[in-house]
Amino acid sequence: MQTSSRPIAELTARGILLGGVITLFFTAANVYLGLKVGLTFATSIPAAVISMAILRLLPGGSILENNIVQTIASAAGTLSAIIFVLPGLVMIGWWQGFPYIQTAMITATGGILGVMFSVPLRRALVVETDLPYPEGVAAAEVLEIGAGSRAGAGEEGGDDESARGLKVLVVNSAASAGFAVATQTKIITDTAATSFRVGSGATSVSSSLSFALLGVGHLVGISVGAAMALGLVIGWFGLTPFLTAANPIPGDIAGWVSTIWKSDVRFFGAGVIGISAVWTLLKIAGPVIGGVRSALAASAKRHAGETLALEEQDLPITWVAGVAVLTLIPIVWLLWDVLAGGALVGSAFALIAGALVFIVVAGMLIAAVTGYMAGLIGASNSPVSGIGILSVLGSALMLVGLFGQHPGANTTQALIAYSLIVTGIVFGVATISNDNLQDLKTGQLVGATPWKQQVALVIGVGFGSLIIPPVLNVLNTGIGFAGAPGAGPNALAAPQAGLISALAKGVLSGDANWTMLFWGAIAGVALIVLDEVLGMLKTLRLPPLGVALGIYLPMAVILPTVIGSVVGWFYDRWARGSANPEVAERMGTLTATGLIVGESLWGVAFAFIVYLSGSDAPMALVGPDFATVALVAGTLAFIALTAYLYRRTMAAVR
16 A cells, blocks of 8 residues: 555546546447447446556556546446436437437536545445455456556566466456457357246246356355345246246247346345345444544544545545535536426426435435445446436436326426436436445555545546537437337337336336335345344345345346356365465455456457447357357356366466
8 A cells, every 4th residue: 555655646637638538438338338238347447457558658657547547437437327317318209319518417417426425435335344345356456466567577577476466367357358259259158048937937047158247256255146146046936937927928938037027026126125225324324424424524634734644535525515515506407407498397496406305315325325235246236227216216206296197298208307317317326426436445455545536536427428428419310219209120229218217107107016116125124134133143144235136137147146256255265275375365356357357358349349330249150040059168168267267376376
């Protein structure tokens, strides 16, 4: 960790410029990929790798400057998740395109509030916690290895452990990226799924052959992995067979299962997330209040002329509060812009006041929950779409309280648009808080100055807000969105945006799936009790949010993460019995990090290849008739490569 006695370049002009350039490409790729397949990739680690490659060629580059670059690019790339909400405004016909100022302001205001709300959470959820923060730790390992290789380059032989660690990181990254490239040729497959009957119902089993998810599983640990496995069992082998049996649908089994999972099981999972989030807030309320008090004490010391240690220097809490209040001013303008001259203008004061209260209160609560989830499982796997669902339900319910249901066609459309814009701002808070605390964990591990990193987060939000509107307009004009007026056959699916806009309409019309949300909340209470009992018995804990993720997220995401947690548990058990346990565990972390890095870098490249080609499978060498062979070959290759990489790491430790 760096100290104040050794000043090192950190928040530099070239670092900001480099972060902005990387942001341009990563954000555009994330916007396109998210609209096409409903998934985005984490930009922090790829940004760190690219930053290191460039800054090591320039004089005076440092680990702290690299950290600033990845912080900026990570914040901007994460902000692209706003696409899970805003296209809904085009789908319902409220917007014909994406007006630049309004789109940028929705994105920027939510992002800036997310940064401000997460500042006082740093002490509670980053410094004084044992949350694993898998991606934050992985990014720190990448930066540390890069700094170690640079420092050792001028020494005879360099640092042995650093050199071995760099080799482990590079080899695992190459293997992960290579496997991901091979899957795009379709000679080996990256996803397998099968549906089958269970009594009078049905269910599915699916998994992705993803080294990135395997690495995440290793880093989150066996407790979270077991919790996710329990959620998977509840969702796919309990609820899905039961609900399909109760709701028979003609047609193929896969379509039947998919329909029930999307319309019922996922809402059950959202209910578990909701009640687990409330419990999480109650558990972390004390540390959060302590963090705020600590921030106020640090501010008092600063005013008294005392010099704080670098690692204690957050943005002053008075600045945080001031910026948050000032950010509400453009939000008022945004909300008035929706209401002016329309069916809702007569209720403008009540609507704007209610929305501001909702944004501030829900935003602060959501910042804490998403930050905790990022610490638990990682930013890219944290279900912010579930938070988006709860947010749109909350904002729509607020409007129902004011206008009732079925207020008329014109009024309903205006209310849906208003709900989506409020949700867009809150969703910005959720996505940025989800990412920020992960970045601040990286900063803590490499000795960064918190306030400089927090400023970099705001800069990243600014870059992302400027880039997202034109990218959305290009895609809307050139391709369009499924469900929007005039959308063509090749329109982008934008699945989350379609779901969230449909939910807003469902609440205002009385058609929302409250039954499954209610039963999910009941199940959440039972899971909380189970986890507390396990805690009293001093045995393996099952975090309720981890179980909720297992229910809510697709099995193809959950299963490889669970397998990764088991692989990591076996490796760590071996490491603890080795001659040098600390080195062995660090090498294991670098192995998992490399698996994440390689696939993440390839994700960036592939997003651009898809965009330029206009094809979902631009690299396919074989057709669907080869699927069975590809599945067998891919599974065997994945298992063999996993075994080889971990054995190679174990040999490097010896």
